[in-house]
Amino acid sequence: MAILVVGGAGYIGSHAVSELRAKGQEVVVFDNLEQGNSQAIGDAPFFKGDLRKTADVRKVFQAHAIDAVLHCASRSLIGESMQMPERYYETNVSGTLNLLTAMQTAGVKNLVFCSSGAIYGEPERIPIEEDHPQSPISVYGHTKQCVEKMLEWFDTIYGLKSVVLRCFNAAGADPSGRIGELHAQETHLIPLAIDAAMGSRDYVPLFGTDYPTRDGSCVRDYVHVCDIADAHMRALDWLAAGKPSAVFNIGRGSGVSVREIVEAVEKISGKKIPFQAEPGRPGDPAILIARSQEAKQALGWKPKFTDITAIIETAFKWQTGAAKTWA
Numbered sequence: 001m002a003i004l005v006v007g008g009a010g011y012i013g014s015h016a017v018s019e020l021r022a023k024g025q026e027v028v029v030f031d032n033l034e035q036g037n038s039q040a041i042g043d044a045p046f047f048k049g050d051l052r053k054t055a056d057v058r059k060v061f062q063a064h065a066i067d068a069v070l071h072c073a074s075r076s077l078i079g080e081s082m083q084m085p086e087r088y089y090e091t092n093v094s095g096t097l098n099l100l101t102a103m104q105t106a107g108v109k110n111l112v113f114c115s116s117g118a119i120y121g122e123p124e125r126i127p128i129e130e131d132h133p134q135s136p137i138s139v140y141g142h143t144k145q146c147v148e149k150m151l152e153w154f155d156t157i158y159g160l161k162s163v164v165l166r167c168f169n170a171a172g173a174d175p176s177g178r179i180g181e182l183h184a185q186e187t188h189l190i191p192l193a194i195d196a197a198m199g200s201r202d203y204v205p206l207f208g209t210d211y212p213t214r215d216g217s218c219v220r221d222y223v224h225v226c227d228i229a230d231a232h233m234r235a236l237d238w239l240a241a242g243k244p245s246a247v248f249n250i251g252r253g254s255g256v257s258v259r260e261i262v263e264a265v266e267k268i269s270g271k272k273i274p275f276q277a278e279p280g281r282p283g284d285p286a287i288l289i290a291r292s293q294e295a296k297q298a299l300g301w302k303p304k305f306t307d308i309t310a311i312i313e314t315a316f317k318w319q320t321g322a323a324k325t326w327a
Contacts, residue, residue, distance in 0.1 A: 001066070013070070030060050052090055081138050119136055167228050171223065195319075206258060218284055219288070219289070227250070
């Protein structure tokens with residue numbers, strides 16, 4: 001029996017695949033490679049398919065004996081979601097419905113879903129607990145909320161058990177430097193800042209300068225991608241032990257501003273990085289910081305990377321090393 005990693009060639013998915021294989025687990029990767037990269041999964045069994053195509057999803061369950069699913073696939077850019085909402089509902093919501101339907105048909109009852117702190121919207125209190133009101137202010141956040149509600153109903157009606165991991169801002173790379181974050185059109189802050197430090201970008205865009213934060217820029221809870229992968233492993237163990245569906249925040253519990261991230265990259269690289277002020281983006285809350293006590297108590301999870309500088313150093317090692325060899 002294998003673990004199906006949907007979106008397994010993407011950023012979080014590929015690190016989960018690496019962790020599963022290191023533990024000796026049989027893995028099957030499902031990805032359409034629109035945002036993922038086949039080099040990220042090495043020689044892991046791979047099924048090229050699209051969640052939006054019902055036939056593709058059915059085929060992977062027919063071709064492989066699947067024990068559980070890690071669902072890491074989604075469109076995930078908040079700004080883009082506010083410009084092209086139809087893409088986000090089609091992929092994140094309809095695609096997930098195709099997956100859940102195929103799981104039900106195949107008799108697969110365990111799913112770990114990579115959700116997002118964007119589900120909370122503009123928080124009423126910091127740090128954010130799992131029972132915080134959900135008022136997403138982006139289409140992306142709303143699609144994650146829709147999926148979480150679907151999972152509740154599939155549990156109630158079909159007994160499909162799930163662990164929802166509301167992951168805050170994924171960052172960093174495998175410390176070995178073998179895999180990391182790479183997008184055809186990069187929009188994430190840390191890789192953009194590293195690109196600027198290395199001279200392949202002229203500046204880092206600063207989206208919003210008057211947020212109610214300590215320096216006027218957005219504050220986010222950056223959590224290392226390997227710590228997120230570890231949370232997925234522990235969630236699989238939770239379900240394998242026959243425990244009920246659950247929801248957990250995954251974050252370090254510490255916020256870092258956009259300006260502070262760039263300053264950290266400057267320190268690591270030894271290069272000055274210019275900003276260019278841009279208007280704030282619709283859908284961007286001022287502050288998102290997680291309280292992850294539930295994951296620590298129930299799953300035994302805690303972040304190994306607690307310092308933002310150490311997180312960025314792994315990203316810098318990857319981006320200035322192996323990333324250059326990828327197409």
